Amino acid sequence: MNEISTIEKTVLSEYKYGFVSDIEADEAPKGLNEDTVRFISAKKNEPQWMLEWRLKAYRHWSRLAGEEPKWPNVKYPPINYQDIIYYSAPKQKVDLNSLDEMDPELRRTFEKLGISLNEQKRLTGVAVDAVIDSVSIGTTFKVQLAELGVIFCSMSEAIQEHPELVKQYLGTVVPITDNYFASLNSAVFSDGSFCYIPKGVRCPMELSTYFRINAENTGQFERTLIVAEEGSYVSYLEGCTAPMRDENQLHAAVVELVALDRAEIKYSTVQNWYPGDKEGKGGIYNFVTKRGICRGESSKISWTQVETGSAITWKYPSVILKGDNSVGEFYSVAVTNNHQQADTGTKMMHLGKNTKSRIVSKGISAGVSNNSYRGLVHVSKKANNARNFSQCDSLLLGDKCGAHTFPYIEVKNNSAIVEHEATTSKIGEDQIFYCNQRGIDTETAVALVVNGFAREVMNQLPMEFAIEAQKLLAISLEGSVG
Amino acid sequence: MNTIEYFKERFDLLQSVHKDSGLDIIRQKAFNTFNKMGIPTTRHEEWKYTRISGLFNKEYQFPVTQTATSLSQKDLDAVRLPGHEQASELFFINGLFSFPLSVVRSEALVVMPLEEAAKNEYKDIVSKNFGHSSNYLKDGINALNTAFVQGAVFIHVKKGQIPEHPIYIYNITDARSGNILSQPRSLMHISENAQVQIVETYTTIGLEESFTNQVMEIIVEKDARVEYYKIQNDASHTNQVSTTHIRQVGKSYTHTVTISLDGGIVRNNLNVVLDAEYCEAHLYGLYFQQGQSHIDNHTVVDNVKPNCFSNELYKGIIDDNATGVFNGKIFVQPQAQKTNAYQSNKNVLLSDTASVNSKPQLEIFANDVKCSHGCTVGRLNEEGLFYLQSRGISEKIARSLLLHAFAVDILEHIKPEPIRKYVDKLISERLEFDIT
Incomplete structure (x- = not known):
């Protein structure tokens, strides 16, 4: 169990923003070419078919070279893909820095988040697959899960031990040619999580991964694949933190979810990557492709996300509603402050009959940040009786920030009912006055209103995340009231 | 060429x-x-x-x-x-x-x-x-x-x-x-x-x-x-x-x-x-398309100065193989505080092959504003149809009645009377609906 406590310490106790674990990394040389892809594949001792798959993705990506998507409502200097280390694995002898060595500033933030050591212990009821710089260094609760036939391991392990499952599902939801960053990820992904729930099993605990970008100049290319067999259920948590850095770091992950007949997958994310400092220097570029497919009838996929971090977020967790009577949900709170930019939303592709989707998106902008919702609801010709309801609300704090909405609604079936509504407003002076009058200072009052505004989404989060997310909201907006 | x-x-x-x-x-x-x-x-x-x-x-x-x-x-x-x-x-x-x-x-x-x-x-x-x-x-x-x-x-x-x-x-x-x-x-x-x-x-x-x-x-x-x-x-x-x-x-x-x-x-x-400052703009639109036709309405309301008001309502009826497109943009520039801007787009699809693409879009750079948009796509209200039919009105007439009522929301904003009557007549003829 010594290894587990190590993970807990790494992952939870240092659950902080800026702070570099001095782990000696086994790195690939900087830059990207076919050899890098071969190096990664060889390093991970992958079978031939995997290497070929990666190379195919790489070749597609290099054909696209330089043609990053330009349509998102975000601005950033061009990324030099040759200046990134694509593989970095921590050596097994993990040298842990303890809490005492932590930057006092960070320590305070840590306390504000309320993740005390005791609480962390309490949180260990959660199975943790910890990913430090691309390689899973350990997985807990594996035995318990194995009894039920649930496979929860790192992607590299899955490629070794369950190649048939990986081969069957990998790239079926997000093909290697899907988009620029998905191709890049397919070529160089270093690790990630793999989760397989067998037929009829209700996963007894929340599965969880903590991502953590660590070594300097290391792009994080995670690949997650979750397959829920007929009649199964799983709830998956993903949390992200990254240490403070001056240089921008690229994070281009791919998440694929497959739900078969009557299966349900609930995927929750709390993302608080380093957003850059007050002048907009540094921060993570979070360019993620997340997509789920409701392949079987009456299946359900639900995305919940709380996005408070990253300098730039580019992320559209989507659901392809292929099976009849399937359901897709998207609940999101995106907070941007200072110079952060977020372009996030969802896509609901209604293909099967009687499919339903629900979108609730809450955007909060402060400082000089820009927050965009971009969503697509597509009802195809055969999707009889499709139903969608979308709601996206924006809250503006401060007069220099921007809130934008780009909903696309494409309906090709006349039995569909699609509704979309959006509002933009600021916190009412009367609301603040009401609080002030009762002795609540303005900053707390704003936090109160913001929490109320985001409640609908917060309620969707599992307990462990909800408390943390609520505090994160308050921290991200600190100092934005003036 | x-x-x-x-x-x-x-x-x-x-x-x-x-x-x-x-x-x-x-x-x-x-x-x-x-x-x-x-x-x-x-x-x-x-x-x-x-x-x-x-x-x-x-x-x-x-x-x-x-x-x-x-x-x-x-x-x-x-x-x-x-x-x-x-x-x-x-x-x-x-x-x-x-x-x-x-x-x-x-x-x-x-x-x-x-x-x-x-x-x-x-x-x-x-x-x-x-x-x-x-x-x-x-x-x-x-x-x-x-x-x-x-x-x-x-x-x-x-x-x-x-x-x-x-x-x-x-x-x-x-x-x-x-x-x-x-x-x-x-x-x-x-x-x-x-x-x-x-x-x-x-x-x-x-x-x-x-x-x-x-x-x-x-x-x-x-x-x-x-x-x-x-x-x-x-x-x-x-x-x-x-x-x-x-x-x-x-x-x-x-x-x-x-x-x-x-x-x-x-x-x-x-x-x-x-x-x-203090400008007011009202934008209304009605598109009623059939056959192979394609209608695309792109609107922009650009709020440059403070204290302006705009209201937008576009309604569409799409039949046969026709396609309707709506894109409404509302821009609120940083200095345009106290803007009130509303936008709504409602569509009815009458056939299996009709389609609608709608993109109501807000881009807001000022905080003291009230902006909202809404968009719906659907078919005729089944309950409304049933209600009328249960009172002895044939399905065909009930449909025309509901669609005409849908269109009237826009028609009533045509102020010159001869023109309003003229447009109403065009629509009623298409619906085979006698207003008298």
Whole structure:
């Protein structure tokens, strides 16, 4: 169990923003070419078919070279893909820095988040697959899960031990040619999580991964694949933190979810990557492709996300509603402050009959940040009786920030009912006055209103995340009231 | 095929024929833009759902100089709208303003060819306002219109005056002997304290194809009030891109209603710039499409100054294989605090093969604002149908009744009575619904 406590310490106790674990990394040389892809594949001792798959993705990506998507409502200097280390694995002898060595500033933030050591212990009821710089260094609760036939391991392990499952599902939801960053990820992904729930099993605990970008100049290319067999259920948590850095770091992950007949997958994310400092220097570029497919009838996929971090977020967790009577949900709170930019939303592709989707998106902008919702609801010709309801609300704090909405609604079936509504407003002076009058200072009052505004989404989060997310909201907006 | 080379040749001809018109510099600029950007394709975000590049695969005639029309009085009478006896009537034939055919029936109006206005006492107004919309028209198709500006009209409503009856503008394309590309252009200036109602229609005579690429700019001064009605009910072998650009430069009121009932590919760009405090803008639209037609309404409300109000409601009924597209943008610039902007788009699909693409869009850079948008797509309310049927009304009539009621929300905003009745009649006929 010594290894587990190590993970807990790494992952939870240092659950902080800026702070570099001095782990000696086994790195690939900087830059990207076919050899890098071969190096990664060889390093991970992958079978031939995997290497070929990666190379195919790489070749597609290099054909696209330089043609990053330009349509998102975000601005950033061009990324030099040759200046990134694509593989970095921590050596097994993990040298842990303890809490005492932590930057006092960070320590305070840590306390504000309320993740005390005791609480962390309490949180260990959660199975943790910890990913430090691309390689899973350990997985807990594996035995318990194995009894039920649930496979929860790192992607590299899955490629070794369950190649048939990986081969069957990998790239079926997000093909290697899907988009620029998905191709890049397919070529160089270093690790990630793999989760397989067998037929009829209700996963007894929340599965969880903590991502953590660590070594300097290391792009994080995670690949997650979750397959829920007929009649199964799983709830998956993903949390992200990254240490403070001056240089921008690229994070281009791919998440694929497959739900078969009557299966349900609930995927929750709390993302608080380093957003850059007050002048907009540094921060993570979070360019993620997340997509789920409701392949079987009456299946359900639900995305919940709380996005408070990253300098730039580019992320559209989507659901392809292929099976009849399937359901897709998207609940999101995106907070941007200072110079952060977020372009996030969802896509609901209604293909099967009687499919339903629900979108609730809450955007909060402060400082000089820009927050965009971009969503697509597509009802195809055969999707009889499709139903969608979308709601996206924006809250503006401060007069220099921007809130934008780009909903696309494409309906090709006349039995569909699609509704979309959006509002933009600021916190009412009367609301603040009401609080002030009762002795609540303005900053707390704003936090109160913001929490109320985001409640609908917060309620969707599992307990462990909800408390943390609520505090994160308050921290991200600190100092934005003036 | 009308290639860039062809346009270049025509452009050089135009520039040599109409020298010193005072407009050649802006034409040259626009042509350079067109040369660079070409006809927009569906890769262009603004044209994602509307493909017009295919329309340029065929040869169009397009007149560079004014010639006497061969249309008979009967042809002209056929396009006239009810109430024309009192209204001021302006005719465009193949995109060129026809001075001899037009009749101005109000002392409050000054109407003259734009080339003339660019040289006489109105030249300050023209030079200040003509082409001001170029910032908002960043695509090749609008540049194409500006590059070939000629036979354009300048309309001026005198300070403090109110013409008693509306201005009717007829855009006639004579496509009896070949495909026609017509590019009408107008500049309207509504002076301080003036009011005006404008009604515009489009008619193609003849069976060859026509493509209308129109640009209209309207400047609204302080305390002025403008009502603008666009009625599109042209044949299905006609296509058009129609751009109306309104700029409210003083505290003023505008009211636009766009009715699209037929046509091949119809694209409307309606841009309203609220460039003064306390402006008010109302935008209404109704599209009722059937057959293979394609209607695309793009609107922009740009709030530049504080304390403005805008309200937008577009409703659509799509039948058969028709397609409806709606894109409504609301921009709130950083200084435009206290903006109130509302937008709503409602669609009814009547057939299995009809489709709608809607994109209501908000881009907000100020915090003290109230903005909202809503969008719905669905079919007729089953409960409503059942209710009517349970009271002995046949399903067919019940449907017509509900659809008519759906349309009336927009129709009631058409203020000139003869026009409202005329449009209502067109819709009722299509619904086979007797209003009496």
